[in-house]
Amino acid sequence: GAGVSQTPSNKVTEKGKYVELRCDPISGHTALYWYRQSLGQGPEFLIYFQGTGAADDSGLPNDRFFAVRPEGSVSTLKIQRTERGDSAVYLCASSLFSGGADTQYFGPGTRLTVL
């Protein structure tokens, strides 16, 4: 079956611009996670959705970052006034249910480059 998909695969933008990154989870998965992976690092948690609501947004670095999941399926990560330090690979994952036990399936990521 189809896995987690993310678009675009690459995004180059200029400092100060606004970007949106999209994630399509596996059909039927209720939980959706966003992670950020900087060069040479492991993925770091940003935000987690259970259904339509953000259950935990403690990983968002500041208020320039925002994410939505209005219908409980597709999610969009939004970054305002991008900075060079935002350059990273943004990973999305989904799981059938929430909770530490459930396997998270990852998408290929969106590589964001802020010039």
Add this chain to the structure above:
Amino acid sequence: AQSVTQPDIHITVSEGASLELRCNYSYGATPYLFWYVQSPGQGLQLLLKYFSGDTLVQGIKGFEAEFKRSQSSFNLRKPSVHWSDAAEYFCAVGALSGNTPLVFGKGTRLSVIA
């Protein structure tokens, strides 16, 4: 708070040789433990996971890992490495309860030489 340490940033092994990638975790209770592999341009793929029971866990692609509570370790092993195993490997820990996300180590890059 949970944390994961992967002491080896980069390991090089010969094709056909055995492999062990180290992972140490810090968590106050019984953790859920995972190993993921990431090939260039690819997403993270789950190799195996440990929740409870048998401490030796078998995964895909011939990998296995052993949970050792006394050492807070979850090392990944493979008896004979193939060139296609060259990739980045990440160990991760999840909480037993609640909806906490995974905490990842910084990864170990595996190179395979002929």
